[in-house]
Amino acid sequence: MDSPDTATRYSRQVRFPLIGPAGQERLGAARILLVGCGALGAGLAEMLVRSGVGTLVLVDRDVVDATNLGRQSTYTNEDVERRLPKAAALAHHLAAFNPLVKLVPCVTEFTPATAPELLADVELVLDGTDNLETRYLINDLCVRAAMPWIYGACVGSSGMTANIVPGETPCLRCLFPDPPPPGTLETCETAGIIAPAAMLVASVQAAEALKFLTGARAAVRRSLLRFELWPWRCFELGAAAAPRADCPCCAERKFPFAEAAASSRTAVLCGRHSVQLRPASPLRVELGVLAERLARFHQVKQNDWVLHFEAEGVHFTLFEDGRALLTGVNDPVAARTLFDRIIGT
Ligand SMILES: [Zn+2]
Incomplete structure (x- = not known):
């Protein structure tokens, strides 16, 4: 059977009045970078590909593992058996959902050395990573280049996300000036994780990405959102906050994470x-x-x-x-x- 035509495929989304035909057209011309194709990244990628983003660059350093299947959407048993890299497996599955989107899988690590090529011509960066080293690097590179990015993190039943618009909203270092010492934060290994926590963060990130990419910049959320699903609690912080006057990144224009050689082998x-x-x-x-x-x-x-x-x-x-x-x-x-x-x- 032929692939549905563009108008049919996106008809329900175009009918949503805050997107409309003009928003859909802008979305179809957008090129974005997704760093990390785990639970957050795979969920984000699926929603944005189905919604009709123009080009999606996918970067991930890892292969699909059996422990991923409990929460990371789109991956299959066969991906695990073949030990496929996540970026390649995800691009393969996404192409079957929507062949109109240009997918660029990059089986590599996001580092100061690989970043310039990966960031070329993109207008938004999405955080699907599972580690702070990479997030601080994304923050440095994006603030330096005045490029927006969407932070997302999840562990246990909790999640956190913020839209970082350089010069307008607090950046990651305004919120958390320095990364904590290694081993002090809970991880998916120490605290576990449930799939809905990841999918909720990914959904909020995807909605904010749609606002950016369809041209609805005024509607972009400016707060740091934190929630726990089990038991339910939700916090929204700093809705009117601006970049901090003493931020080493926004104010002092110091970018140590972007300028460091890869910190460790x-x-x-x-x-x-x-x-x-x-x-x-x-x-x-x-x-x-x-x-x-x-x-x-x-x-x-x-x-x-x-x-x-x-x-x-x-x-x-x-x-x-x-x-x-x-x-x-x-x-x-x-x-x-x-x-x-x-x-x-
Ligand atoms: Zn800052």
Whole structure:
């Protein structure tokens, strides 16, 4: 069967008077960047693709894992079995929902080195990440470039979101001047998470994105929204707040997160019993050549984006951009040692 025509597909949304035909047209011309394709990101991506955004750039550093299936929409058992990267799997599923949207999957990490290319020509950045390091980097880059972004976070049954419009609303560092020391905040691993919390944050973010992208800037919410679903509580803070006069980012124009080299070559991933190792400098790996070498000692499987194998009870996933994901280990030093022994530096 043919794909429905554009007018039919978007008819109910166009009938909503605050969007209308002009808003839909603007939405169809918009290019946006989604950083992180987990529970928030997959939910956001699905809503925006179905609503008819023009181009969606999807970036994620991870592969689909069985623990994701309990809450991250669109992913399937087959994605887990094939160990597909989230950005690639999500783009594949989204294309089936709406072939009119241009999808640009990027299987990489959002860092100061990769960001300029990912941000090119976008008009809005959506936060679907699960870590503060990346959010502070997004904040630095967006405030520096006067580009709006939509912060979102969730854990347990709670969620938080804010629209950050540089020069108009408080930025992430106005709200939380410095990231807390690692290990002090609850994560999906320590506190768990229920799917509705993620979907509610994603829904609020998607609604705000639609306001931005259809040209309804005056309707964009200016408060920090925080809620808990279980038990129910909801707080809306700082509806009239402006950027802080002493904000290191907005006022002093200091952008340490954007200017830092990637702070560490290892990262322990949220809720995954996994460690990511990244190369000291950007590189491109010939996965086919590496697979041949490793196949002498290990049972190696490969798809278009990654190769993977098991060694010493640890599951290795190797990406073209030189990153490695080691699942079954929590200690970064142990992960690095094992990587050096099995793959070499
Ligand atoms: Zn600020």
